[in-house]
Amino acid sequence: MGIARHLKQLGGEIAIYGVFGTISRAINVFLVPVYTRAFSPADYGIVALITTSLGLLSTVFVLGLDNASARWYYDSEEVGQRKSVISGWFWCQFAVSLLATLIVTIFAPSIAQLLFDSADLAHIVRIAIWLLPLGTFGRVVGNWLRYQRRAVLTTIFFTAVSIATIGLVILFVVIWQRGLEGLYWGHVSAGLLTAGGAVLILRAWISPRNLSWKTLKAMLRFGAPLAVAAIASWIVASSDRFYLQYFFGLDEVGIYAIAVAYASVVGLLTGAFQMAWGPFALSILHESNARNVYGRVLSIYALVGGLVGAALSLFSPYILRVFTTPPYYPAASNIPWLIFSNLAIGTTYIAVLGTTITKKSTPIAASIIIASILNTALNFLLIPPLGRNGAAIATFLAYLVQLGYLFHVSQKMYRIPYKMRDAIICVGFAWALIGIDHVFLPSLGWTSFLIRLGLCLLFLPLAFMLGIVKPEHIQHTLHAILHRDGSTDS
Numbered sequence: 001m002g003i004a005r006h007l008k009q010l011g012g013e014i015a016i017y018g019v020f021g022t023i024s025r026a027i028n029v030f031l032v033p034v035y036t037r038a039f040s041p042a043d044y045g046i047v048a049l050i051t052t053s054l055g056l057l058s059t060v061f062v063l064g065l066d067n068a069s070a071r072w073y074y075d076s077e078e079v080g081q082r083k084s085v086i087s088g089w090f091w092c093q094f095a096v097s098l099l100a101t102l103i104v105t106i107f108a109p110s111i112a113q114l115l116f117d118s119a120d121l122a123h124i125v126r127i128a129i130w131l132l133p134l135g136t137f138g139r140v141v142g143n144w145l146r147y148q149r150r151a152v153l154t155t156i157f158f159t160a161v162s163i164a165t166i167g168l169v170i171l172f173v174v175i176w177q178r179g180l181e182g183l184y185w186g187h188v189s190a191g192l193l194t195a196g197g198a199v200l201i202l203r204a205w206i207s208p209r210n211l212s213w214k215t216l217k218a219m220l221r222f223g224a225p226l227a228v229a230a231i232a233s234w235i236v237a238s239s240d241r242f243y244l245q246y247f248f249g250l251d252e253v254g255i256y257a258i259a260v261a262y263a264s265v266v267g268l269l270t271g272a273f274q275m276a277w278g279p280f281a282l283s284i285l286h287e288s289n290a291r292n293v294y295g296r297v298l299s300i301y302a303l304v305g306g307l308v309g310a311a312l313s314l315f316s317p318y319i320l321r322v323f324t325t326p327p328y329y330p331a332a333s334n335i336p337w338l339i340f341s342n343l344a345i346g347t348t349y350i351a352v353l354g355t356t357i358t359k360k361s362t363p364i365a366a367s368i369i370i371a372s373i374l375n376t377a378l379n380f381l382l383i384p385p386l387g388r389n390g391a392a393i394a395t396f397l398a399y400l401v402q403l404g405y406l407f408h409v410s411q412k413m414y415r416i417p418y419k420m421r422d423a424i425i426c427v428g429f430a431w432a433l434i435g436i437d438h439v440f441l442p443s444l445g446w447t448s449f450l451i452r453l454g455l456c457l458l459f460l461p462l463a464f465m466l467g468i469v470k471p472e473h474i475q476h477t478l479h480a481i482l483h484r485d486g487s488t489d490s
Contacts, residue, residue, distance in 0.1 A: 041254030064223020134191030229365035232372035263338035270346030354414030
């Protein structure tokens with residue numbers, strides 16, 4: 001299969017996952033006005049701290065089995081062996097998560113006092129912690145569907161889950177006005193529905209009869225460094241909320257959380273890419289042109305990522321005014337750093353390909369630990385004088401260093417012909433546009449809006465100059481569209 005055909009196949013799967021991401025995130029964006037009107041920045045800060053704490057626990061208690069399962073699943077075409085991979089992952093993560101949930105439930109008052117300086121919020125902690133074991137079902141079924149390259153079913157399932165979640169949250173928060181407690185009852189109710197759907201889909205795969213202790217032990221050995229590094233990963237992604245709370249209070253945490261939520265919109269790109277990339281890359285591993293395909297994907301990702309990152313940054317002040325209230329408008333200054341942090345996270349899935357192929361997870365763990373140490377130091381240095389901007393800059397720089405390290409090490413293990421110069425130019429061009437906007441376009445009038453739109457369109461000539469997009473690509477695309485239409489008409 002040629003490079004163009006491989007890229008077309010990958011693009012098709014990314015597009016399908018992108019439809020799911022668009023629907024899911026559009027629904028979540030719809031919730032932002034609900035949250036910003038139902039909750040004060042301080043209340044939203046509480047939500048952010050609970051979310052980041054759950055993120056830490058869920059990342060740790062997956063024990064690296066999500067990454068290990070991807071590699072072991074493709075080691076064999078035999079269905080029984082693949083079932084042992086999925087079953088072992090599910091029962092191990094579910095058992096550990098359930099045990100952690102029971103412990104947190106017992107010590108909820110102390111945990112609430114530690115997190116929020118108020119034991120009165122213990123009941124919120126007791127409700128929210130049940131999202132930990134319930135999350136196992138969605139995580140396992142989502143990866144299983146991706147491993148089977150069933151992009152359409154993945155999209156349908158999780159779109160339904162997203163719609164149910166939003167409906168239940170609105171029911172508890174807006175209609176029944178249950179406040180923060182209602183928010184988490186809505187999520188737990190949606191988690192129960194997800195668990196039921198996952199069991200229906202996976203019942204033959206997660207049967208205890210499929211368990212293989214030999215396979216599970218091998219996967220745990222692979223995932224162990226990643227499980228240890230999970231804490232370091234959480235430090236880079238989320239610990240800044242606790243620094244902000246310590247130095248500035250819950251209001252600043254809430255405003256920063258809105259910036260984080262806005263920046264996560266770039267997950268339309270990175271999330272769809274992440275879901276499609278791993279199974280796709282490993283499925284073509286033994287084909288002769290695989291390395292060239294891998295190399296070209298980085299250039300395309302950098303171009304699209306640079307454009308999306310610049311556009312979301314330039315238009316963030318307008319969008320915040322539509323979806324939030326005035327107390328949250330200052331979040332705009334944090335957004336560019338956080339958007340490109342998310343894009344860097346997406347790029348790591350390209351960077352780690354060599355370590356994944358050679359089944360070496362230690363460099364991944366090392367890169368995360370390096371990033372966490374740097375992030376911790378930068379948080380102490382930058383947050384006291386710069387506040388939320390210091391937190392965002394610290395996150396971006398930590399991910400940038402991690403990405404550079406991963407590319408360096410992974411290339412030694414499995415050489416891929418990346419065009420690094422093109423990728424750097426695309427990202428640098430995006431930051432140049434953001435700088436121009438910050439210095440010369442402070443207003444929010446229609447003239448500034450049109451100028452910002454024009455700046456984004458400059459990515460088109462850049463794509464042709466770098467050769468990432470060529471005239472023949474446009475011709476082939478138009479030919480394919482016309483040919484398809486002609487076939488339909490006939």
